[in-house]
Amino acid sequence: MRETAAQRAVVTILGWGVALLLFFPILWMFLTSFKAEVAAVAVPPQVLFEPTLESYAEVQARAEYLRFALNSIVVSLGGTLLGLAFAVPAAYSMAFHPTERTRGTLLWMLSTKMLPPVGVLVPIYLLFRTLGALDTRTGLVVIYALMNLPILVWMLFTFFKEVPKEILEAGRMDGARTGGEFWHLLLPLTLPGIASTGLLSLILCWNEAFWSLNLTSSEAAPLTAFIASFSSPQGLFFAKLSAASTMAVAPILVFGWLSQRQLVRGLTFGAVK
Amino acid sequence: MATLTLRNVRKSFGGFEAIKGIDLDVADREFVVFVGPSGCGKSTLLRMIAGLEEITDGELAIDGKRVNETGPADRGLAMVFQSYALYPHMTVRQNMGFALRMAGVPRAERDRKVAEAARILQLETYLDRRPKELSGGQRQRVAIGRAIVRNPKVFLFDEPLSNLDAALRGQMRVELTKLHEDLNATMVYVTHDQVEAMTLADKIVVLQAGRVEQVGSPLELYHHPANLFVAGFIGSPRMNLLPATVAEANGAGLALELEPGGPRITVPSQGGAAAAGQQVTLGIRPEALRPAADGPLYGEVRLVERLGGLTLLHVALAGGKAVVVQIEGSDPTRAHQPVRLAADGAACHVFDAGGRALPAPERHPLAA
Numbered sequence: 001m002r003e004t005a006a007q008r009a010v011v012t013i014l015g016w017g018v019a020l021l022l023f024f025p026i027l028w029m030f031l032t033s034f035k036a037e038v039a040a041v042a043v044p045p046q047v048l049f050e051p052t053l054e055s056y057a058e059v060q061a062r063a064e065y066l067r068f069a070l071n072s073i074v075v076s077l078g079g080t081l082l083g084l085a086f087a088v089p090a091a092y093s094m095a096f097h098p099t100e101r102t103r104g105t106l107l108w109m110l111s112t113k114m115l116p117p118v119g120v121l122v123p124i125y126l127l128f129r130t131l132g133a134l135d136t137r138t139g140l141v142v143i144y145a146l147m148n149l150p151i152l153v154w155m156l157f158t159f160f161k162e163v164p165k166e167i168l169e170a171g172r173m174d175g176a177r178t179g180g181e182f183w184h185l186l187l188p189l190t191l192p193g194i195a196s197t198g199l200l201s202l203i204l205c206w207n208e209a210f211w212s213l214n215l216t217s218s219e220a221a222p223l224t225a226f227i228a229s230f231s232s233p234q235g236l237f238f239a240k241l242s243a244a245s246t247m248a249v250a251p252i253l254v255f256g257w258l259s260q261r262q263l264v265r266g267l268t269f270g271a272v273k
Numbered sequence: 274m275a276t277l278t279l280r281n282v283r284k285s286f287g288g289f290e291a292i293k294g295i296d297l298d299v300a301d302r303e304f305v306v307f308v309g310p311s312g313c314g315k316s317t318l319l320r321m322i323a324g325l326e327e328i329t330d331g332e333l334a335i336d337g338k339r340v341n342e343t344g345p346a347d348r349g350l351a352m353v354f355q356s357y358a359l360y361p362h363m364t365v366r367q368n369m370g371f372a373l374r375m376a377g378v379p380r381a382e383r384d385r386k387v388a389e390a391a392r393i394l395q396l397e398t399y400l401d402r403r404p405k406e407l408s409g410g411q412r413q414r415v416a417i418g419r420a421i422v423r424n425p426k427v428f429l430f431d432e433p434l435s436n437l438d439a440a441l442r443g444q445m446r447v448e449l450t451k452l453h454e455d456l457n458a459t460m461v462y463v464t465h466d467q468v469e470a471m472t473l474a475d476k477i478v479v480l481q482a483g484r485v486e487q488v489g490s491p492l493e494l495y496h497h498p499a500n501l502f503v504a505g506f507i508g509s510p511r512m513n514l515l516p517a518t519v520a521e522a523n524g525a526g527l528a529l530e531l532e533p534g535g536p537r538i539t540v541p542s543q544g545g546a547a548a549a550g551q552q553v554t555l556g557i558r559p560e561a562l563r564p565a566a567d568g569p570l571y572g573e574v575r576l577v578e579r580l581g582g583l584t585l586l587h588v589a590l591a592g593g594k595a596v597v598v599q600i601e602g603s604d605p606t607r608a609h610q611p612v613r614l615a616a617d618g619a620a621c622h623v624f625d626a627g628g629r630a631l632p633a634p635e636r637h638p639l640a641a
Contacts, residue, residue, distance in 0.1 A: 166358035169325050174372035174419070175346040184371070188362045
């Protein structure tokens, strides 16, 4: 089927429309962060205004952005690495040595994601308090790894499933043991998949707010807590809130944009032979 | 030097028994072919020998040493897979050298062995290519090369030619025979193609539903099938199998009637093998039938297949049964023509009601 120029134009316009709709809140936040407080709440909203860095300066003066950012980086990377450390062996065993319980286990893991996190907030909070893990990076790393584990295992399972079993069997016949099989065969063959799983985990960890707000206060607080600290106590100062939010989402946005290619390649890995 | 011994080997998947107790001896340098219809357990049996499937019960020994509990990496065998299972991210050189690399063989020696295997298989110019840049036949060669460089005790082949086109398959068949001669190695080969089995094997093992139906040389299986299954499976076109009744049994042989009072076919037989009135199955190879004006069988030619060197007549017999007749050369017989057929009694097979072959009075000279 060939599309006409008109059809292509409609699709293009629709595409841009949807993209704009999705991107608009972020764009507006970005614009607002360069307004003065008065201009930020003006009715009707101002599209043309005199840009100022006043909000950024004030945000910077009141909170140490870098400390929050460092926490975000550490807990996102830590949570992702810890999650992968458990998910890769789990997915390997499920994909290549399945038992009759494998399907059930996978579904059960996914079902835990259907439970609202707030449902286990009290027990987790009490556990963290008892273990002295409140407001520690280690605590957040552990909870992030646990939180993403079902998704990581599922994704890796589907990637591993794409690898023909015979290739690993040939490896075993060639004298490779489990370690060699993983390092020389499975890893190079599924690297795009593992990478995109890791990227997704990084993004999910970075954007996570519920646990970071409830389990940290100052020492281990990541950027989500940084944003939140500008929303409640002083009332609504939109320009400052926008500046803080822009600073918080900018790194992951740039990172996501740079790794988009890899992410898409990984997510469609094996779909087209 | 490598022998394989299987003693009452069994395999169960859950409650299903796929391999039901197999005893087999593979001698040193023997080319053994497992053949059977799909689902007969031949690939499972090969994978059990390889160590890729656990052995549920019984014993497997390589060179007299029990290896049931030994992993595939330590059995010293090499396997060529149906799908080739080449490592897609490695070059041909790396693919062939992988086993040596795993074994910690120094690079120089590795390269030498890979080069030697590449020379045997005429792959020298492809060493730096990846599998996806190769044709099916070349991939097949790489898979064989990967097995050769290891210098294994036993080569295992799991339907290695089934993904190739007919011409290439014929060519590879010849090369495999040559390879077996050159390498002087023990080989176990799985196929569902009885032509491959006949042409390659020193010894054929016919499997059905997890059991061995018969073990023997290709000509032994062809001329002296032990039962109806082997008779129908080995040989192309298939043996004609016709229900018959023993009309008369004496020292010289059996007189068989295809229908009561109908024409008789006399088959030489050992005395006392069957009694008059007994129901049997008469097996006649297509080449043991020929058109003859005074033949006891009567029917109409339904279809003529002319292969040039051979002519196949598909004949519907008067009793309703169909038979295939194979004639040397180009025969003038045309479709829808009535025809009388005679059978070479000495080349006929008789099977009892249980499907077992009645013993033939004489062995075929080549069927050792």
